[in-house]
Amino acid sequence: MDGYRGLTALIESAWEQLNSSDVDCRDLSLEVVCDVLETGRLTQIDAERTVERLVTVALSDEGYAVRESALNAVSTASTHYELPYRVVEPLAVGADGFEPLLLTYVLGILGSTHDQAALPLVERFLDHPHAEVNREASQAVTELRWYRESAQRETA
Numbered sequence: 001m002d003g004y005r006g007l008t009a010l011i012e013s014a015w016e017q018l019n020s021s022d023v024d025c026r027d028l029s030l031e032v033v034c035d036v037l038e039t040g041r042l043t044q045i046d047a048e049r050t051v052e053r054l055v056t057v058a059l060s061d062e063g064y065a066v067r068e069s070a071l072n073a074v075s076t077a078s079t080h081y082e083l084p085y086r087v088v089e090p091l092a093v094g095a096d097g098f099e100p101l102l103l104t105y106v107l108g109i110l111g112s113t114h115d116q117a118a119l120p121l122v123e124r125f126l127d128h129p130h131a132e133v134n135r136e137a138s139q140a141v142t143e144l145r146w147y148r149e150s151a152q153r154e155t156a
Contacts (some may be wrong), residue, residue: 030069040080071105085115109141
């Protein structure tokens with residue numbers, strides 16, 4: 001359990017650094033959180049709590065680099081943990097406020113939840129003027145529909 005305590009201590013230290021007025025310091029603290037999430041060694045509950053905090057940062061921080069780092073960390077978490085839609089739903093609600101590059105993170109995260117509640121929001125971006133957003137929306141829709149069809153086949 002010592003390794004686990006070390007990981008949670010790293011995250012706690014990173015959260016303290018997130019209070020800094022220095023954008024580079026806040027950005028670096030989120031890279032530490034991302035590295036911890038990448039290990040896949042947090043409990044599901046701790047991962048969800050961490051992602052909830054990252055979502056708040058992504059929606060509220062004024063620094064673009066900090067918001068991007070927060071979304072990158074959530075994206076990393078989504079590859080190592082099954083994130084419920086409820087945990088990332090605030091990103092869906094705030095999706096229209098993100099710059100195109102950040103929006104691509106949001107769409108990928110929403111698609112990775114496999115929750116059909118995300119589908120209508122993601123479909124809204126299929127005709128987005130930025131090619132990267134359009135491409136990510138298409139991939140997320142494909143993933144969400146595939147998961148829905150797969151679940152339907154299993155119940156049939």
